[in-house]
Amino acid sequence: MTVTGKRIIVTGGSRGISAAAIAAFTEAGAQVAVLGISEEPGRRLAEKVSAEGPGTATYYRADVSDVAGTRQTLDLAVRALGGLDALVNVAGVEMHAPAESLSEEDWDHVFAVNTKGTFFTTQAALPHLKEHGGCVINFASDVALVPYPNGAHYSAAKGAVHSLTRTLAAEWGGHGIRVNAVNPMMWTDGYENYRARMSPDELAAHDAQQVHVIPLGGKLGDPSGDLAPVLKFLVSDDARFITGQIISVNGGAVQVR
Known part of the structure; x- marks a missing residue:
């Protein structure tokens, strides 16, 4: 499950899942x-994980x-990395409001980050990934699979990420590019x-x-211990025959069907 030497872009900055992913990748070289x-905060995180090594972050x-x-x-x-092997689209925003009171501005903002941002960042990475293949990991959510009261815009945006993931996997597989999504x-x-x-x-x-609700442990998972190993696997060459999948890392709370 080695990612040593892999050149990876992670969106979403310096906290939570993004920080755990960045630390895990750099710890693995x-x-x-x-x-x-x-x-x-982004600069501080990059400096911290780079000092700890053996990988680096900028x-x-x-x-x-x-x-x-x-x-x-x-x-x-x-250009600074000298190429690209993986894009991990963690960046996202979640807002809550009853469906009947959702404003156009709230709807557009949630879609602009979660769906539009995911797609166009991935599109921008395509020319670089086409050079030798690679992978994209999109971040979606189990709320796209079940009712999510007070989050219609968020669940719809993440449902779009599911569909986008499957379509890009089919279109880009011929370039050796794998596209999967995780629901954390x-x-x-x-x-x-x-x-x-x-x-x-x-x-x-x-x-x-x-x-x-959560059969394994009865509470939400740990980003470093439960999610980061899955991300490292998906980025690694060991996942070379996995694409177009929606992978829930959720302790069994929701099953993908």
């Missing part, structure tokens, strides 16, 4: 370009909803903030529900 909008400021700007930044990062259910900073907004009774009810 990969060369990573970090694309995100939070400049100071931060580039990019907003994936800015298609032209992201394309320019991605090209710059690929991970314990992140954002989830900590969500928990902090609950009352003690709400939190107790929530945790009891998690025990019932």
Whole structure:
């Protein structure tokens, strides 16, 4: 499952799942370009993981909803890496509102980052990946597979990522490019903030529900211990015959059908 020497771009910046992925890749000896909008945390993370080695990371400021700007930044990062072996599209945004009160602005923003950003960043990577093959990992969500009250725009955007993943896998397989998606259910900073907004009774009810919903462990997974190994596998040559798949890393909470 080696990724030593792989040249990888990770979008989404410096926190949560992105940070865990970047750390895992560099610990395994990969060369990573970090694309995100939070400049100071992104630079700090890149410096930290590079100091720990053996791989390296370099931060580039990019907003994936800015298609032209992201394309320019991605090209710059690929030149610095000396090529590209994998693109990991972690960048995303989640907002909550009842469907009847969703504004056009909220809908467009969620799609601009989660769907448009994922597609056009991947399209920008295509010329580089076509040189010798490689892989794309898109980040979707299990909420695209089940009802998600108060998140119609988010679930729809992630459902589009599922469809996009399968279509690009079919179109680009002839170039030796694998395209897969992961649906993570991970314990992140954002989830900590969500928990902090609950009352003690709400939190107790929530945790009891998690025990019932998630067969393995009864709570959300750890980005470093549970998700990062899956990402390393998908980037590695050991996954050379896997493409067009939606892979849920969720402790069994939702099954892909």
